[in-house]
Amino acid sequence: MRVLCSSTLIGEFFVIGFAGLVAMKDDSLEMSTVWWVCGVAMVLSVLLCGMVTRPGGVQLGWALQIGLIASGFFVPVMYVLGAAFAVLWWASVHYGRKVDDIKARWAESQGAQPAQPAQATAGPDAA
Template structure:
């Protein structure tokens, strides 16, 4: 799950960063405000992408998704892009959890088979 979430965050860095020139040119927003708002979110997304192995970073990325969604109200047309990326995030979390569960079940099954084989080898060698 964490790998998928990190990939979504990396793509978000690019998209969030592109909000800056759009907000300045189309909405007439102050460059300092646009750069601070979306530049800060892009930097946070980049840092959180690298820290997805930590539980707190995963939850912080959820907060970032909410901030991204709410800040998209400031730029016309940005809401659609924000909704797409938040949807990708939610889908990544859901599919990532399913994949993690399948990997864990496969690993448990493989360990059980190894233990059974080792047990059979021990009983076969002691029976000889």
């Protein structure tokens, strides 16, 4: 799950940065506010890469997704991009957990099999 979710979060990092550039062109928004909000969201997306498997990591990721969609009030294209990343986040969590379960079952089945003793090869001295 960590790899899929981290990939989504890194993609969001770049989208948030580009959305900040777009929001900067809006005269009704303060440039410092735009960059504080974008900067916090970008740092959060990077920090979440390491927190995904910890308790509350996925929930913080969902909070970031809601924030991305809500940013559509200021940059309308973010409604679409935020929704797309929310779907990617869901898929990353859902399929990442499935992959983790499959890996755990495979590792368990490998560990459950008794080790085969190495058979001595018959050499010229064996007889």
